[in-house]
Amino acid sequence: MHVNETYVDLAGRLAEASGKIVRRHFRSLSGVGEKQDSTPVTIADKEAEIVMREMIQVEYPDHGIVGEEGGNTLQNNEFVWVLDPIDGTKNYASGSYQFGTLISLLKGGTCILGIINQPVLKERWLGVRGQPTTFNGDPVQARTCDELTHAWMYSSSPDMFRLDDKKKFARLASRVKHSLFGTDCIGYGLVASGFTDIICEDQM
Structure with missing residues (x-):
């Protein structure tokens, strides 16, 4: 297009x-x-x-x-x-x-x-x-990450997750290499530039 x-x-x-x-x-x-x-x-x-x-x-x-x-x-x-x-x-x-x-x-x-x-x-x-x-x-381009255990993950805040979603997030966070917080939209740019691998947000 x-x-x-x-x-x-x-x-x-x-x-x-x-x-x-x-x-x-x-x-x-x-x-x-x-x-x-x-x-x-x-x-x-x-x-x-x-x-x-x-x-x-x-x-x-x-x-x-x-x-x-x-x-x-x-x-x-x-x-x-x-x-x-x-x-x-x-x-x-x-x-x-x-x-x-x-x-x-x-x-x-x-x-x-x-x-x-x-x-x-x-x-x-x-x-x-x-x-x-x-x-x-x-x-720029996203980087290759073949294993979840090698992945860096960002979320805006741990407080955004509720009930079952909080448990699911905790399971995911325990499997990645690093789980970090606080980037909001900048995290998506970091994924696009190849500096991190996953953005995990509530209801997304």
């Missing part, structure tokens, strides 16, 4: 624009609140998503948008952008670098491009359907 380069270009500009906002508010002690489900939300989450939405609506008004903070618009259209301005908000709010901005574009329900952007460290993974994944412009 050929992916229009103008979509890839826009995704990169979305990452740049949102990244400026995320960097500006990073390690600020103000602007942290809570959603109705008691999970944290920051002013950076809200401002970054607003900017990305505005850019998409100007260039592609017929594209849908599914946003972590701003809800859904035209989500049944052929092209739909999925935005999470800060994946790992708890980490971001506590001053940790283990967070990122997630940007993806779906065509007919199939993801055709995706970005993990860590704007403070200026690290960016880009995946485009039919093309090699890149990290800061250079091709």
